[in-house]
Amino acid sequence: xxxxxxxxxVLLMTITAVHxxxxxxxxxxxxxxxxxxxxxxxxxxxxxKKERATITRVETMEAQVKDLKETNASLxxxxxxxxxxxxxxxxxxxxxxxxxxxxxxxxxxxxxxxxKSDSLRLASLTIFKQALGxxxxxxxxxxxxxxxxxxxxxxxxxxxxxxxxxxKGILGKIAAAVNKKPETKIIVEGNSNALSFKDKSIKDNxxxxxxxxxxxxxxxxxxxxxxxxxxxVVGKSEYGSESIETATRIIVNPKFDExxxxxxxxxxxxxxx
Numbered sequence: 001x002x003x004x005x006x007x008x009x010v011l012l013m014t015i016t017a018v019h020x021x022x023x024x025x026x027x028x029x030x031x032x033x034x035x036x037x038x039x040x041x042x043x044x045x046x047x048x049k050k051e052r053a054t055i056t057r058v059e060t061m062e063a064q065v066k067d068l069k070e071t072n073a074s075l076x077x078x079x080x081x082x083x084x085x086x087x088x089x090x091x092x093x094x095x096x097x098x099x100x101x102x103x104x105x106x107x108x109x110x111x112x113x114x115x116k117s118d119s120l121r122l123a124s125l126t127i128f129k130q131a132l133g134x135x136x137x138x139x140x141x142x143x144x145x146x147x148x149x150x151x152x153x154x155x156x157x158x159x160x161x162x163x164x165x166x167x168k169g170i171l172g173k174i175a176a177a178v179n180k181k182p183e184t185k186i187i188v189e190g191n192s193n194a195l196s197f198k199d200k201s202i203k204d205n206x207x208x209x210x211x212x213x214x215x216x217x218x219x220x221x222x223x224x225x226x227x228x229x230x231x232x233v234v235g236k237s238e239y240g241s242e243s244i245e246t247a248t249r250i251i252v253n254p255k256f257d258e259x260x261x262x263x264x265x266x267x268x269x270x271x272x273x
Contacts, residue, residue, distance in 0.1 A: 128252065131177040135170045145252035147174065150245075151192070151212060158246045159194050161202075161211040163219050171216065174250055175224030185230045187251040188213040188220075193238040194246070210235030216248055 125145045129138050137148040149170060151157075156164040163171065178184050190209030202208050213233045220226040 127177045127180055128174070131173040132170065135173065147250040147252070148245075148247050149250075150247050151190075152246070154216065154248055155212060158192065159197060159199070159202075159208065161199075161208065161215055163215050168219070168223070171219055172224055175220050175226050178220070178226050178230065178252075179224070185232075185253055187232045187234055187249075188216045189234040189236060189249040189251060190214075190216075191236045191245060191247055191249065205237030205239075206235050208235075209237060212248055216250075 125138065125140060128145060128147055132138060132147065135149075139146055139148075149167070151160075154163060154167045154170070155161065156166075178186060190211070190213035192205040192209040192212065194205060194208060197208065202211070210233065213235055217228070217231050217233055220231065221228045
C-alpha cells in the first residue's frame with residue numbers, strides 16, 4: 001500500500017512537472033506568436049502606408065501624364081495652327097512678291113513708253129526746227145513741242161484775221177513737217193489781248209483769236225493738204241489762266257493717245273513674256 005502511494009505521488013509529481021513544462025512552453029509559444037503578430041501588424045501597417053503612398057504617387061503621376069497629354073495635344077494643335085499661319089503668310093508673301101514684280105514690270109513698261117514718247121517728241125522737235133529754221137520760235141512746253149509765231153508776222157497786224165501772203169511760206173513749212181509724219185496731230189491756238197477792234201464784227205479777244213487760229217487751219221487744209229482730222233482750233237483771250245503774247249501757237253501731238261497706246265502695247269507684250 002505504501003508503495004502504491006509513493007508510486008502515485010511520483011506519478012503525480014511527474015505529471016505535474018510535465019504539465020508545468022508544457023504550460024510554460026505553451027505560454028512561450030503564445031508570447032512568441034503575440035510578438036510575431038505584433039511584428040506582422042507593424043509590417044502590415046507599414047505596407048498599407050507604402051501602398052497609400054504608392055497609390056498617391058500613381059495618382060500624381062497619372063495626373064501628370066494627363067497634363068502632359070493635354071499639353072502635348074495643345075502643342076500639336078498650336079503647331080498645326082502655326083504651320084497653317086506660316087503657310088498663309090508664305091502665300092501672302094508670295095502674292096506680295098508677285099504684285100511687286102508686276103508693278104516693276106508696269107513701271108518698266110511705262111518708263112519704256114515714256115522713253116519712246118520722248119524719242120518721238122525729240123524727232124518732232126528736230127523735224128520742225130529743220131523745216132522752220134529761224135522763222136518761228138520752237139521749244140518744248142509741258143512735254144509738248146510748241147511752235148510760236150507772232151500774230152504780226154502771220155497776219156501783218158495783231159488785229160487781222162487774214163493770213164499775210166508773206167507768212168504763207170512759214171505755214172507751208174509747218175504743213176510739210178506735219179505731213180511728213182502721218183501720226184502727227186496739232187492744235188492751232190490763237191492768243192489775243194487787243195484793247196480795241198477796227199472790225200466791229202469782232203466781239204472780243206476770244207472771237208479774234210479763234211478767227212485767227214481758224215484762218216491758219218483753213219490755209220493748212222486748203223493750200224497744203226493737211227488732213228483736217230489732224231487739227232484742232234483753240235482761241236484764248238486776256239482772261240486765260242496763263243499770261244499770253246499776241247501769237248499763234250502750233251502745239252504738236254498735244255494728246256496723249258499715242259503715249260497711252262504705247263503703254264498698253266508694251267504692257268500687252270510684257271504679259272506675254
